[in-house]
Amino acid sequence: MTCHSCVAIIEENIGKRPGVYRVQVSLAEKKGWVIYDPQKWTSEQLAEMIDDMGFDATSVSTKDTIFEPDKDDETSSSVSANIEDSNEIRNLKKCVLSVEKMASATCAASIEKSISELKGVQSINVAVMFSKADVVYDSVLISADEIRDSIRDLGYPSQILDDTENGYSKIDLLISGMTCASCVSRIENHVSTLRGIVSCSVALTTSSAIVEFSSEIVGPRDIIERIQSLGFSAELVSRENRFKKLGHAEEISRWRTSFLISLFFGIPTLCVMIYFHWIVQAPMHHEKQVHIFTRALSLDNLLLFLLATPVQIFGGRYFYIRSWKAIRHGSANMDVLIVLSTSIAYIYSVVIILMAIILHWNYSPMTFFDVPPMLMVFISLGRWMEYKAKGKTSEALTKLMSLQAKVALLITKDKEGNIISERGIEIELVQRGDLIKVLPGENIAVDGVVVEGNSSADESFITGENMPVVKIPGNHVIGGSVNQTGLLIIEATRVGQDSTLAQIVRLAPLQQTADKLAGYFVPFIVTLSIITLIVWICIGRFSMKMGSMKMHGVPNWEEIIRMAFEYSITVLAIACPCALGLATPTAIMVGTGVGAKNGILIKGGEPLEVAQKIRTVVFDKTGTITEGKPRVVKIFTTLPQQQLSLKNLCAIAGTAESNSEHPIGNAIVSFAKEYLKNERWATASQFEISAGNGIACEVSNVPNVMNTIPDLNSIHENEQESSQSQILHLSSFDVEVVPILQTNGTDSNENWNHLDSFSVVIGSEKWLISNGVSIQPLIQNALSRERHVGNISILVAINCKVAAVISISDQVKSEAALAVWALHKMGIHSVLLTGDNAKTAEAAAKQVGIREVFAEVLPNQKMDKIKQLQRTGQKVAMVGDGVNDSPALATANVGIAIAAGSDIAIESARIVLVKNNLFDVVNAIRLSRATIRRIRINLFFAFVYNAIGIPIAAGVFQPVGFTIQPWMAAAAMALSSVSVLPSSLLLKNFKPARQLKTPEFESFIKSFDKTEVLVYKGLEDPAQQNDNQPSEKLHYKNTPVGTLEKIFHFMKHDLLRRSEKKLNEFV
Structure with a gap:
């Protein structure tokens, strides 16, 4: 199993078997539990069923248990359960919690350190930008509630957003009508019997229930209806919108208010400082001091004390609480630095004033009462601006989530397909398979498939394409897109956390580990501040000379202590771990937002970081390089028109x-429908099919069908008998018709156009020969030519004569060659990896410019091939779309999935291309490089700021007269935090590369036709076949098998070492 889709496949297929009551599969433990009827199944049979699905399963153990099925089920209450002792496994769960009031990565590091030490917590990742945390824990040892409470104890408000196990969904319900414990037991037992229910816990005291379930099998509405059928009322709890914090509106409002209050005290503080300290210079000239009550208390110190005290007591309360909780749990953050700097300044000032009063000094000493108000002004201003900028970084995701519909119009149909009811339901209650009605102008509620109606949808919010997309039955729609013109009825396919919108936010980055440097930064700065204090005291003590700062009439010891404290406080004030902590997450946040806006969904910061290191991109062929839809490209007719x-x-x-049902047959049918503009067919009887060979049948009633086609004679007026080929221009594609008239075996006087019945054989040469049809050399030549260019060619024989050779090809995507060339220009090697035959793979590679091909690779070998490439030391990206690609996508350093591909492939991949455009592979790597470059710039300036600022604050440049005061340091600190965010926002200027076919590209493709492609089969390893890389002109195939091949292989090695020219001549 590689992902949760594998889990869903197993549970759905095993769970629907009669006699199977409950299935639970754990992806983390690679184990499953099945409750079943032993009279119908054995554990070995169930394991064999799972084996048949492509997984390896064995029966571990079986135990008897008592199971009470639903009273409606005709089952026995005694069943056997394949359950392993719960003590033998660890019941790992994952929960997502909101974490508020985090200021920087230091806060995240503090939380991670404290929570990871709790017994039962396996891992925790905290995202500052998203104000949330992912925690993996052992539910036997600790609960999500206990983890939440522990985070709250650290001083960070927290709520449980999601608590899931192995990808299951969980809902909270309010239940009315319960009176006793028997009601609780009755609800739990009946809900648990629903297929797909993992657990159900009901609390009588709170009249609530928590139900965990598999959304692939059951939905919230089924659960509510089951509870209501018991006579209770139940409704979904309106849970807090987990995405509303992306805009940081609450934090912006709080810090704006804090800034205005701080400014109320800060402006008068600044005025006092300007007048008394800078104009009058009272601290340096004691005779100019205005004394109050006593000579030891001056007017300026009294005013500053009155302004600083409210700020220190009330304004600093938030920081005091947070820093105390952090210190109590053995960690430190930015709040600790703020509390230390303001508290030391305030306490020092109070103590020195009291000493002066008690000792009856004849002057008022210099204090630091100005530090708390001024520091708070700049800190609150910096935090306000920081959160506003953070809101900007997540602006793209916030806009996306605002498109989510709140209500869906659910309809019910009878057996004849008539609508019998429709009602509005909350979007959370929509389940897979529901039919949803979408009116013109409304937002489409959920991801789904159109079953009725024709319209167009505006999907620009996710694909970046401004043109409306036509929606007809069978087309997929994206939840949140806008239905424009017509009425649509869609069948829900992805709901809740599986929807595209929910995935986008889930794909957004979680910091895998908070910046460790930021975690160690605060203790380092505190230590450095203490060292600064001690060093300056020592310098003052032994030199007894303070240069120009010497003040007359002031004892040397007071001057030494004051200066030492000033430098120490300034170090605390200027140090900023926020800039270091925000450098990475802000850039990643903006990068993923830009990617989502342009149709590139990136699942977190890790793939964004690794993508810029990619040196090899491996492409799947069918559905990735090609359209994945075989179609007729050429027809060789062998009979005259008459x-x-x-x-x-x-x-x-x-x-x-x-x-x-074969794809080749579907291609012929599609061509015939479009060419004839008719949906009706004649009668086919005596149908015979030979797997891998072809079909044979009798076709009758052809003239009657042809007569039903309106204006048959004018459909294709260019159809004419000619020895020249012609091009049929159909609405979707063009088909070339080439007459190759047979030289014998035909009678041009025959006219089959009015016959009623025909004997038809379609398929390979071998199949036609076995049915008595002879094939002339002219036809064999046509087959050989088409197969040589990689097309699939089949023969059509009518009445024992070859009537046509139909050539079918899976067309290469128009942008594929340009994407490969762009990767080549970026220094990235492209490889084609496919299960198709070598000729077909080689032809596709030549069309797009890929030089290295691995063909005839089995689905289970693709992962091994990726590992083989990785063993060479290079970072490998895999681009695919199918179920068989999912192991390779998961194995690659970066898996890139085409959104039109399978759900399993999309889940296995780390990057999803929403627009199904291969050129977005180029844009994804370019975006990764731009993001990493921005991160490095951010980190560089953050390090430079601290490297320059801290020495200045510590007074290193005091001998040359260059020093700063604590409030100046606080302003610089605030500015450094804010400056990182605008730097990251510059990523919004990223523009996807244009698809422009330049003369250089055209020359590349033309020259490539003359270059032979290196084709390897299966798991053939080029690195092991020769010591040197073969020439690009060497057509290198087939693993040596047998003695002669080994001899030939050795000779090639020997010649390769001697002379590449001789080797080419030999081959």
């Missing part, structure tokens, strides 16, 4: 293949 027209040929072949 004998069999192209219209009749298409009608006959289309009728025969309409009974086939």
Whole structure:
């Protein structure tokens, strides 16, 4: 198992079997538990079923248990359970919690350190930008509630946003009507019998229930209806919107208020300082002091004391609480630095004033009462601006989430397909398979598939494409997009946390580990501040000379202590771990937002970081390099028009293949439908199919069907008998028709155009020969030519004569070659990895400019091939779309999935291309490089700031007269934090590369046609086949097998070492 989709597949397929009552599969433990009826199944049979799905399963143990099924089920209450003792496994769960009031990565580091020490906590990742934490824990040892309470004890308000196990969903319900414990037991027992329910816990005291379930099987509405059927009322608890904090509105408001209050005291403080300290210079000239009550208390010190005290007591309360809780748990953050600097300044000032009063000094000493108000002004201003900038970084995701519909219009149909009811329900109650009605102009409620109606949808919010996308039955729609013109009825396919919108925010980055440097930074600064204090006391004590700062009439010891404290406080004030802590998450946040805006969904910061290191990109072929839809590209007709027209040929072949489910047959049917502009077929009987060979049948009633086609004679006026080829321009594609008339075995006087029935054989040469059809050399030549260019060619024989050779190809995407060339220009090597045959793979590679191909690789070998490439030391990206690509996508350093691909592939990948455009692979790597470059710039300036600022604050440049005061340091500190955010916001200027086919690109593609592609089969390893890399012109294939091949292989090695020229001649 590679992802939660594998879990869902197993649970759904095993759970639907009669006699299977409950299935629970753990992805983390690679184990499953099944409750089943032993009269219908054995554990070995269940394991064999899982084996048949492509997984390896063995029965570990079985135990008897008593299981009470639903009273409606005709089952026995005694069943056997394949349950391993719960003591043998660790019941790991994952919860997501909101964590508020974090200022920087230091706060995150503090939380991670404290919570990770709790017994039962396996891992914790805290994201400052998202104000949330992911915690993996052992539910036997600790609960999510206890983890939440521990975070609260640290001083950070916290709520449980999501508490899931192995990808299951969880809902909170309010239940009315319960009177006793038996009601609780009754609800728990009945809800638990629903298929897909993992656990149900009901609390009588709070009249609530918590239900954990698999959204693949059951939904919230089913659970509520089951409870209501018991006579109780139940409703979904309106949970706090986990995405509303992305805009940081609460923090912005709080710090704005804090700044205005601080400013109320800060401005008068500044005025006092300007007048008394700078104009009058009272601290330096004691005769100019205005004394109050006593000579030891001056007017300026009294005013500053009155202004600083409210700020210190009330304004600093928030910081005191937070820092105390941090210190109590053995950690330190930015709040500790703020509390230390303001408290030391305030306490020192109070103590020195009291000493002067008690000792009857004849002057008032210099104090630091100005530090708390001024420091608070700049800190609150910096925090306010910081959170506003943080809101800007998540602006793209905030806008996306605002598009989420609140209500969906649920409809119910009868067996005839008529709508019998419709009602509005909350978006959280929509389940998979629900039919949702979407009116013109409304936001589409959930991801789904159109089943009725025609319209167009504005999907620019996620794909970046401004043009509306046409929606007809069968098309997929994205929840949150706007239905524009018509009425649509859609079937919900992805709901809740599986929806595209929810995935985008879930894909947004969580800091895997808070910046460790920021975690050690605060203790380092505190230590440095103490050292600064001691050093300056020692300098003053032994030199007894303070240079120009010497004040007359002031004892030397007072001057020494004051100066030492000033430098020590300034070091605390200027140090800023916030800039270091914000450098990475802000850039990643903006980068992922820019990616989402341009249709590139990046699952976190790790793939964004690794993508810039990619040196090899491995492409799957079908559905990735190609469209994934085989279609007819060329038809060789072998009979004259008067004998069999192209219209009749298409009608006959289309009728025969309409009974086939093979992709090649579907391609012929699609061509015939579009060419004839008709949906009706003739009658096919005696249908015979040979797997891998072809079909045979009798086709009749062709003239009657042809007569039903309106204006048949004018459909394709360019259809004519000619020895020249012609191009049929259909609405979706073009088809070339090439006449190759047979030289014998045909009678041009025959006319099959009016015959009623035909004997038809379609398939390979071998199949036609086995059915008695002879194949002329001219036809064999046509087959060889088409196969040489990588097309699939089949023969159509009518009445034992070859009537046509139909060439089918899976067309290469228009942007594929340009994407490969762009990667080449970026220094990235491209590789094609496919299960197709070597010829087809080589032809596709030549069209797009890929030089290295691994063909005929089995699905289970793709992962091994990725590992093989990684062993060379290079970072490898895998681009794919199918279920068979998912192991390789998960193994690659960066897995990139096409959004039109399978759900398993998308879940296994780390990057998802929403627009299904291969050129976005280039843009994803460019965005990664731009983001990492911005992170490095942010870190550089953060380090430079601290490297320059701290020495200045410590007084290193005091001998040359260059010093700063604590309030100046606080202003610099605030500015450094804020400056990181605008730097990250510059990433919003990132522009995706344009798809422009330059002359250089055209020259690259033209020259590539002359270059042979290196084709390897299976797990063939080029690195092990020769010591040197083969020439690009060497057509290198086939693993040596047998003696002769080994000899030939050795000779090639020997020649390669001697002369590449001789080797080419030999081959």
